[in-house]
Structure formats: structure tokens, C-alpha cells
Amino acid sequence: MSKREEAGARRRLIEATAQIMRDEGYAAATSRRVAAVAGVKPALVYYYFPTMDDLFLAVVRGGAEAALARMREAVAADDPLRALWSINIDSRFTQLNTEFMALANHRKAIGAELRVYAERVRDIETAAVTMVLRARGVDLREFPPVVVSMLLTGAARIICNEGAVGVEQGHAELAAFAERYMARIGPVSPPATREADAAPQLPGSAEK
């Protein structure tokens, strides 16, 4: 079979691992648990993946490819900023990413892979932000696209991370702020001018 549509068991093992990591944390993704969820016997895990590290790496790569694919189509969309935001706010990706960050702490092969992935994501996001800001005539030296990209990612990450432990404080306000910012700068039909839609900017420039 092709590398694209993989054998059932191998694919199911990867998906089971990702699911367990999201639901219960990486420490719960043992060969036995993974095999059980995938509907096979534990020994088969080691047929497809010589070590558990190889399985985790496959999950990283699978998740990374999926996220990158979604990102590439996002930057081609009508409103790249909002599309990227919706990916970053998707806890399916962000929670997995957090688990892998922790896993990378004591598995250096994972860390190296995660780093490569993080850099590719940053490149795509920054390129999209650059495009949008440039189209709006923004001074890119004063507002480096990479900064806007990181602020957006950081905001989304903190919402997802905190949401996982039940914190909701300020989340609606932050999401609304991001929404207001994107509505203001995004290329798509700006909503009719209401006071609340005044140009968002960091406070400090608001003084008279």
C-alpha cells in the first residue's frame, strides 16, 4: 500500500496515541493502552515502531503535517489572520502541542522534531501576517510581523491551556479583542462603523 493511505493498524496506532495524549496526557500513552484503543495486541506496536519514541515521532509528524496543511490553505483564504486564529484556538492542536512540549523535556528526539515543526509554523504564519500588514501599509519595522504572529499564537495558547484546567477568566474578552483586531485589519468586508469597532491599538497611544 502507498505511504499515503497507510495500513489500518499503523494508522490506527498513531491516531490512538494522539487521542490518549489529548485525553489523558502523554504518560497514559503506553504500548498497552495504545494497542488496546487501536484494537490490536501490544506486541504489534513494536512491529511498526521499534521503540515508543518512534511511535511518538510518528504522531508528531502526522499532527504537524495536518496542522501545516490546514495552515497553508488558511493563508490562501479570504481572511488569513482569522483563519490562522481559528487553527491556533483549536484545542485539538494546542493540547497535543503542550503534551509534546512536556514530553520533549525528557526525550530529546521529540524536542528536535518539535523545533523543526515550530519553526515551519512560525514561517508560514509570519509570511501571512507580513502580507496582510503590508497590504494595509503598516510600518513593518515598528510592528514586526513575527511579533504580531507570536502575540496571536500566545493569546490562543493561553486560552487553550487554561481552558484545559477550567479557567475561563478573561478568555471571552481576549477572544473579543482578537476578533475586533482582525475585523479591523482583515481584508474582508469591514463591519459597519460602530463605536466599539474603533481601531484597536495598544493603550498608551490612547492618551490625548
Next chain:
Amino acid sequence: MSKREEAGARRRLIEATAQIMRDEGYAAATSRRVAAVAGVKPALVYYYFPTMDDLFLAVVRGGAEAALARMREAVAADDPLRALWSINIDSRFTQLNTEFMALANHRKAIGAELRVYAERVRDIETAAVTMVLRARGVDLREFPPVVVSMLLTGAARIICNEGAVGVEQGHAELAAFAERYMARIGPVSPPATREADAAPQLPGSAEK
């Protein structure tokens, strides 16, 4: 002995656990490893902490108290925003926090404690930001302090998280942006006016 200056062994166990979690991830913080680093035998762990969960909870509480104490003195400082930033950018706290977020995924008692702590931190930070913004006459409805607080925290967190896997891309720019923002809004002697110190604001308000 008082609850303040605890017995050597108990305190050392907590510190050893925190250190191992930072250096190698929570999965490495087993009763044996923790005992070895603290210089005692594994069984003593269960004398002080009935289960490993209790040990982890003690670490959460200890770290939380330390962080909150630093925060309370930060908000009383000359430049509360910068003081809070320096705490959030401190990887000693942020890495531990990330480990606990992952740990909380399959230990619900940890999640509950983490939630309480996160909310207290948010309260302190938001109160400090409110004070600063109000002093500058900023419209708090347009720039909710909780939003500014979360943007700051999210920016610091992403820098720490990525730094842990070796990503440095954009970090200097983001830190410089935060620095520029705080220099602009902070109450402390503003640096002589150079072009680079122009009021930071989110792009989109920069159009002519």
C-alpha cells in the same frame, strides 16, 4: 518545627521534585528519583506524602506561593508591568507551570489546584494592569486590563515554551516589542524621545 521553616527532608523532597520536573519533565519525578535527589530512601517519600499526588500538590502550592509572593511585591514596585513581565519570562516558573498543565491532564486533583492558582495570578496581574492603564487615562472598555494581562502572559509563555525546545525565532523581536510597550506606558522615567520609542500600538491604527 513551624510550618514556615519545614523539616529538612520534607522541604528537600519538594525542592527535588520541582527540580526534576523542570530538568526532565514530570514523568521523571518518580518516588525513587525524587528520594535519591533529596538524599533519602524512597519509603520516606510516603511518610511525608501518602501518595505521589500529594507530593505533586505540595510542589504546586510551594511554587504558587513563591510566585504569588514575587507578584505581590512586583505590583508594589516602581514599574509593575515590567516587574510582572520579568516574572512571566522567568523560565523557572513558566516551565514548571507547563509541566503541571500536562500533569493535570491525568491527575484531576492537580488540575483543580492549578486552576485556583491561575485565577489568583490573573487577579493580581489584572489589578496591577488596571492601575497602570487607569493612571494613563486609557479607556478600560476598549482595552480591558485582563486582555493586556493575558497578552503579556501569553507572549512570555510562548517565549519560554519554545525556548525549551531550542526555538529562538522572533523571540528577540517580541521581547523588544514588549520592552518598547512597557517603556512607553510604564510610570518610570521615559527614555529620551528617539524615533524607535514612538508609541507602540497595534497596526491597523497606523493607517493615515
Next chain:
DNA sequence: GTCTATAATGCGATAGAC
């Protein structure tokens, strides 16, 4: 308060049948 010793369980990984 700290130890030795150990029970009970689950882990990663391998050998080899089918």
C-alpha cells in the same frame, strides 16, 4: 523520622509460532 524489605502492578521490549 528514617530505614530495609517486599508485595503488586505495569512497563518496554523480544522470541518465536502461525
Next chain:
DNA sequence: GTCTATCGCATTATAGAC
């Protein structure tokens, strides 16, 4: 490609000596 069976080891936790 999938299984049964198992090895050797680390884990949480307990019992009981000192």
C-alpha cells in the same frame, strides 16, 4: 502482519524494624 508468552525492570505503595 498479527499473535501468545515472557523477560527484566521500574513503579507506587505497605509492613515493620530501629
